[in-house]
Amino acid sequence: MGGALLGDPASVQAQSSTGSATLVGQVTDSVGTPLGGVVVRAERAQTAPLGGLTGAAGRYRITGLAPGTYQVHAQLLGYEGTTETVVLSAGEVSVLNLRLRSMPVALEAVVVEGRRDQQRERARFESEAGVTARVIDAREIRLLPGLAEADVLRAVEVMPGVISTSDLSSSFNVRGGSADQNLILLDGFPIFNPFHLGGLFSVFNSDVVARAELFAGGFSAEYGGRASSVLNVETKSYDGEPFGMELGVSVLATRVNLHSGLPQRVGRALGGSGGGWFVSARRSYFDKLLPAEQAIPYHLTDLQGGLTLGARGGGTLRVTAYTGADVLDMSDFDPQREGDAAGGDIFRVKWNWGNRLAGLRWTQPFGTAWLADVRLGYTRYGERFGLVDFDDHEFSSRIEQRSLRGELRRDLGSVLEARMGGELAKVRYRNRSVAGGSEFWNTGEEGVLSTGFTQLRWRPDEHWIIEPGLRLDSWSAEQSTHTYLSPRFAVKRFFGDERDLAAKVAAGRYVQFLHSLRDESFPISNDVWMITNADIPTVVSDQVQAGVEKFWGEQWHASVEGYYRRFRGIAAYNLADDPNDPSDDMLAGHGLSYGLDVLLRRSTGRLSGWTSISLLRAERTLPDPLADGWDDLPPETTYAPAFDRRADVELVLQYALRRRTEAGLRWHYGSPLPYTQPVGQYVQWSYDMSIGRYRLEPKGGGSGDPKLPLYVVLGARNGERYPAYHRLDVSIRHTLERRWGTMTPYLQVLNVYNRMNPLFYFYNYDRTPATMSGISMFPVLPTVGLEVAF
């Protein structure tokens, strides 16, 4: 398409002459949500059409139109197209807003969805300078082979720059950042620990997920709070859709999703113009289905809801709510009944953890130039661990955040767009442990984050986008205030008439006032959060990235991007802290990472997919609290963190075999990850305090051939590496159409060629010869499931 229309209005070239007309406007869906990537064309008899794609805010501007009558067509796959007639006079700037209605697509829905979400990436490419955004849509998520059922966070692992260190955790690291430096949002609201089973599964029900968008770097001033990445998981709006239900059964859980568009009269009664809702629930059933003697008293639950309402004037109100829990409750577990040889040795615990989230988001355009976005949210994560038989033990951890965020966007003329806004967030946490009747840890406090930002997007001509931004974060906690000014800057240069090749550079400072104490070298564990105060450092990360990106039509997309990141204020738990000194609980260190991410993606056609190569080098440096006073001990230790995977290769292929059968394949290669090798073992003596003697005696006074209690002497921290990781997964789905709906049975096979990727090694120096054993990650693991949609 010839192009005088260039995405966002500000991207238009200044080519209109005094005699030509200009057409501007915004394209939204039926509830007023701006639609990016819409093809808008202005056609007139006997002249070539002019047009292009709308930007992320749904805006378009067509310049250089000769006076006359035009048919203006707007099309977006997955929506009904619309056509309006407009008469333009010489020199006139005419406003034409267009609204598209979503259209359920039965035929080739696969391709339609794919294209729509790839167009979002394309829209960002065309309209934004700095951000590295990768989108993965619902269909891709479903087709990516996963453990038991589709999982959004597992799907994120396949994106360039993202490292996952274990099959057993869906936690991830982006470009050398720690896992707690990823801001994970559900419809724009943060969720602290979105994992079940210590990371094995995410809390997101894939049935309601529309897409996941990862900002791996270069994000502009409106984003903050985490230093490494932003992942926004967006749920479906179900706007205009009839009532429907999806039911999913997997070896993990059963899930159900009820959804519908809002009837017009309900929408009107609520003061709006339509919308949709869903309610989704999931529960595992290990504890219910297995025979009593095999049942594991564990279950997970998720309950999620969403309501979208079109407000007057093209605005949208959106309500998001989630609550979920993991529960391991052994209260009724009777080891005597089980006849276990260990008799009463079973240790009965009660352990639960989970998130709660509630959010209200209002987006409202004012005229064609202003757009307001207001969010009010509450999010909480908590964990509690106790012993059923001994009431003097408890561990609990809780963090919650209340936030109010407002943002205004404004077009300032044809080449400049401004965003400004602010956020107030109150964060509160408490971590407590009690044992043996004593309270050993009870830390908790409240912090208030006040943020203001402004971000400009300037398009001096069609080849350049320049984005200067500034963010001010002020954090107050425990009578200390930490204020940081974070400049952001990005510039992008397009090449060629089609503007489908661009080079960009982005730099910025990112700060973070939260830390998780989770040990990243251990694959399954929960977050324990703490906030910055006078003793706990703020993470400050300075980052720069540069890259080249190219689209070939709508089918192919390639990107190469290098980055360098420096982190200060990395916090780690001080294993040698003084119990009399609450200020030394944490160690403050620093780190760096640099690397290169390569992506080649094919988005349309029967065969789609991508391959990504991520090269990374990461380092962390922490002070050694034991070195104080010893000249022969280095004051700091520098090491490769657990996620220092130097090379990571992903190949994802998705193929529409026949009309209703789809297959997916993922092959993943990861270069060796670091671990700390034991270099020796020695006897762990018990010390008899009453007589001052060393003893070696079986723990628990058992009989027979007792296990020898040993201490491990550790070598250099993460000084060795496991073998390289690789794994092939496949999935196949077949949809059966019935009068009442569809049934989709699916088969997934993880680790098809049964690669024994090591999870841990165990060294045994008490044997002759010394031995090394270990356990692997997942072996070959087939799972089946069924999805039913009414």
Added chain:
Amino acid sequence: LIRRWLRTQRLGAAVGLLAAAGCELAEVSTPEGRDIVVVEAALRAFEAEQQILLHRTLRGRTVQGEADAQVVVRTSTGRIIRFAYDPVRSCVQVDSSYLSGEKPLDVQVSCYRSAEVDGVWVLPGEAYELRVDTRDGRVIRGRTQVPGDFALLGLEPVQMEGRVPSTRCTLPPRTLLPVHWSSSRGAWAYLTEMEVYGLPQALHGHGIDGVPDPLKLYGVTVSETDTSTVVPKNVGVFERWSYPRALLLAIQNGLPAGTSMKFTVAAMDRNLVNSLRGNSFHPSGATRISTVVGDGVGMFGSMVPLILDVEVTERGDSPPCPT
């Protein structure tokens, strides 16, 4: 300490899940571990005779000793205390189950003792430096600051020269004993140890197998100012995975009649606490923060212990415990 312990318990549960999810990798032989000297040196205030162990990291089932090393402790006043190698009298007591069976353990630990003529030289509040020179030229050093003196409240101690202060009282059966003590300056934690004698007989008929005699349980209170506990309810924190649940529940709210108990509370310095609480998680086993530097690993720490002997009976010879 407990925070770490609780984390370990949570990790323990998670390890079970991991083991269930993965497969065992084939066991392969690997080069022997490094030959490292290990020091175990816990100075006890008020004791006339101090002892230090030296040995090496394991070579198969052999714990090789470190004979004829020069072991010296220097006091803050510059006094030098020399520890003599004692090849005759062992410092360690090894359960016979380790010395027999398919893979018996060969224990050749070297024991070093201070001379009785040096008198009581480990005193609360004092600082000491350790230096070990092995025959093959390795040098290991450490420093410790003994916590300050403290006392059990409500109980009159019996102080004997060269012995740890102790006291005695009588406790009615099935009664909880709250124990309070004064603060020990500079203590990082208080470790409590409870040795219960006569439990197999006292619990006979309760259907609990394998009751040891004595039953040894440990507890801890962390920080200089956390100076109370309830016995036996709050003791046994570290053994709840090790002993039968029924046994631990049977003594939660008091010891049965006919038993006796030796209760020790020790104020511990930084190094002892660091040695006990372990280092970062490692799948190969327990780790420990070494509190010596140089050509070896291990511990050089200090403690101030106090002992309370309790007779569990309605009427005993000693005065009643303050309940």
